[in-house]
Amino acid sequence: MRTPKSRLPIRNLLASFPKQFILIIFSILSIYPVYYMAVTAFKTRPDWLHNQFGLPNPFTFQNITDALIKGQIPLWFGNSLIVTVASLVITTSVSALAAYAIARFRFPGRTFYFNMMIALMVIPPAVLILPLFVLMVNINLINKLPSVIIIYSGLLIPFSVYLLVSFFRSLPPELFDAAAIDGCNNLDMFWRISLPLSTPALVTLIVVNALFVWNELLIALVFLQDQNHKTLMPGLTLFKGHFTVNEPLIMAGTLIATIPMILLYLFGQRLFVEGLVAGAVK
């Protein structure tokens, strides 16, 4: 709405043409791999061999049904769902409490604690997996979903605390003063003021963290080696190993794995954008 120079519409149109052109090129590049995955998933293998890049001819649902029946994709899908939901519940509640303490209290070590969170965001998971593996073997959690749930919950805390601290601190202090006069204790204020007023921040945090957990490979690969306890991403790499010679079937598997995130994205694009941008832009 901020282009008042409509005196020369044709000139404007011409001027915007190179921009449109560049953006169209980038859009095609962005969408092409998804297009390829989707069309391949609905092709027969002979069709794929002769017609790799076009639309399916004939169109078949066989790969989708095969992927659902032949492999263990539904099982892995369920495992991913359990792991994602459990990790998010733990990490969000634990981080919200910690962020509340940092944002609302003055105590010795507060700055140190907060700086430690920022520093821990940089630690590569590859550094942590070996000691954690030994630990999980010792407490008999290898090949069990709680192992990865605990690890994801911990890994997500630094970013979650960072994001929530910056949000909690932006809440008006007058609200808390008024609540204190009305006899609220600190835990009441957490429940009745900080959390409800932070719903947008919490939702974006959950969306961004869900994206991380659902898509994570390395940890799931190391801690869930048993076929029946895999999550979707390491499961897919195994699935690929089993059906190397059937490309459309593999793409059907990846398509099934991608659908939840695409749906989440289509319905909550704003949340993704806000969540990823939060903390970086002011």
Place this chain on the structure above:
Amino acid sequence: MLYKKMSTRTGITFRKIEPFLYLAPATILIVLIFLYPIIDIIRTSLLQNNPNGIKTIGITNYRLVFQDPVFWQALGNNGKLLLSVPILTVLSLMVAILLFEHVRGWVVYRGIIFMPYVLAIPVVGMTFVYLLGLNGIINTLLRGAGLAFLAQDWLGSIKWVLPSLSVVIIYREMGFGVVLFLARLMSLEKEILEAAEIDGANFWQKHIYVTLPQLSGVIEFFIVVELITMLSWVFAYVFTMTGGGPGFASTVMEFYIWKHAFAFRSPGIASALAVVLLMVTTVLIILQLRLRRRFLDESV
């Protein structure tokens, strides 16, 4: 009277320990998932097996690591991946500025260009294996354009495997950059840009002299985030696309640590490698602290 005194006293002590109660659950997880492993990996890296079966403290693991040409290659490969950060940044900036110019349909473009960032890396990787294969779209287009001599096995060539991986990483990370820069652009004060336009600045002058300087903070932020990504988060690309090969041409530190820990079953070497990677990332921790804190009030 006595009762009242006691209650205030317990009240004061409770107020003192209250924040620590809120911090306790997070702290337990942080200790378990971050601090304990970091201490343990340093300890393991310093243990060496002696011929008599007794483990002693020593630097054998580090000596073996520093004598290992593959270690240097893996570290170098991470270094080469870092080189794609400037390209990634410039491309993201360019697209963000174009979107900011409010061309028709910019919301749709933004939605499409951001989408790859939502895709799982293994899914992206497995799809690009076909696209970059001998008969993939790249080679088919090259042959169609009469450039068949350029067509090759992009992921199977020692020379091209890292640039190809970089392209795929740029493909996915660009969505993040564009959205980040665009969000910052939209928060700029429009008067300054309009003033530049009125003064007759053209597209390039306007953005190079007016827009970019105001974006320096967020550009710096994005570069640090992406440097971290290239060092700490590329395992899934390598695992699903190349398996570290051909040879060790696409082996990165994360992948090599994983190999030593779980395929070669040499925990000592894996630990020493992990400590080296940790040291490298420490440099980034300092950058990260500087940057992130700037976005919050100084009083925290």
